[in-house]
Amino acid sequence: xxxLGKHLIIEFWGCNDGINDADLMRTAMIEAVHAxxxxxxxxxxxxxxxxxxxxxxVLSESHLSVHSWPEYGYLxxxxxxxxxxxxxxxxxxxxxxxxxxxxxxxxxxxxxxxPETSKRPKRRNWTxxxxxxxxxxxxxx
Amino acid sequence: xxxLGKHLIIEFWGCNDGINDADLMRTAMIEAVHAxxxxxxxxxxxxxxxxxxxxxxVLSESHLSVHSWPEYGYLxxxxxxxxxxxxxxxxxxxxxxxxxxxxxxxxxxxxxxxPETSKRPKRRNWTxxxxxxxxxxxxxx
Numbered sequence: 001x002x003x004l005g006k007h008l009i010i011e012f013w014g015c016n017d018g019i020n021d022a023d024l025m026r027t028a029m030i031e032a033v034h035a036x037x038x039x040x041x042x043x044x045x046x047x048x049x050x051x052x053x054x055x056x057x058v059l060s061e062s063h064l065s066v067h068s069w070p071e072y073g074y075l076x077x078x079x080x081x082x083x084x085x086x087x088x089x090x091x092x093x094x095x096x097x098x099x100x101x102x103x104x105x106x107x108x109x110x111x112x113x114x115p116e117t118s119k120r121p122k123r124r125n126w127t128x129x130x131x132x133x134x135x136x137x138x139x140x141x
Numbered sequence: 142x143x144x145l146g147k148h149l150i151i152e153f154w155g156c157n158d159g160i161n162d163a164d165l166m167r168t169a170m171i172e173a174v175h176a177x178x179x180x181x182x183x184x185x186x187x188x189x190x191x192x193x194x195x196x197x198x199v200l201s202e203s204h205l206s207v208h209s210w211p212e213y214g215y216l217x218x219x220x221x222x223x224x225x226x227x228x229x230x231x232x233x234x235x236x237x238x239x240x241x242x243x244x245x246x247x248x249x250x251x252x253x254x255x256p257e258t259s260k261r262p263k264r265r266n267w268t269x270x271x272x273x274x275x276x277x278x279x280x281x282x
Contacts, residue, residue, distance in 0.1 A: 004210055005217060009148070013256055044183040044199050058185045058197045062208050067221065069145055069253065076146060076252045080208065103256050106270050111217045112210065115154055115244050129247050
């Protein structure tokens with residue numbers, strides 16, 4: 001196997017006010033899932049006070065999540081799919097049509113690349129990794 | 142602001158059989174959320190035939206997801222948190238204790254870095270990006 005899943009990390013800036021509308025977010029997410037040829041199992045959308053929406057769709061092929069910061073016009077999304085028939089960029093395009101960001105940044109991460117067969121260095125030292133991670137994440141918000 | 146969220150991408154290989162146990166996965170996820178000082182809003186866990194478990198927890202601070210391929214001993218997880226009080230590496234440690242992977246790979250992605258103030262090149266050409274993404278993701282599973 002080459003890899004097991006595709007994980008798109010999606011950054012939208014300059015979005016319209018729709019990112020603060022939970023009903024619209026739910027509609028956009030369902031349409032995005034269908035566009036990606038994925039199968040929806042569950043969807044939860046929450047609104048926050050004073051603003052912000054979080055939505056997570058559980059898929060047969062993994063998940064789609066969205067988290068909005070309307071005060072910055074920012075939407076963080078990710079779509080994780082497995083299988084040969086899914087089209088995750090199509091989900092991004094649906095979200096883009098709904099929320100009209102002026103800036104889009106994408107990152108594609110291949111998930112499930114077997115470390116025994118890949119050419120990447122093996123990183124077995126969990127303790128070192130977690131210490132690096134803590135130094136990276138500490139106090140950075 | 143420096144960034145709005147922390148997104149840990151987690152690869153576990155060589156896991157025990159617990160990654161195929163939906164009840165255990167739910168328990169581990171809830172414990173991981175608490176360890177990370179996050180607040181659980183919803184959790185959905187699904188089992189697949191013949192094997193595999195997907196779980197997604199919606200948090201006040203974003204989400205935690207897990208997707209397992211027991212046939213490879215592989216668990217893909219991610220934890221996305223915002224706020225200064227969360228501790229996402231603690232969630233990873235809980236999952237590691239439950240599923241005992243022999244190999245752990247982590248990637249830390251800072252989410253919501255304002256493109257107007259960051260030193261990163263601005264990537265406004267959505268059409269080019271989506272074409273790059275399609276060429277990357279096409280036929281790679």
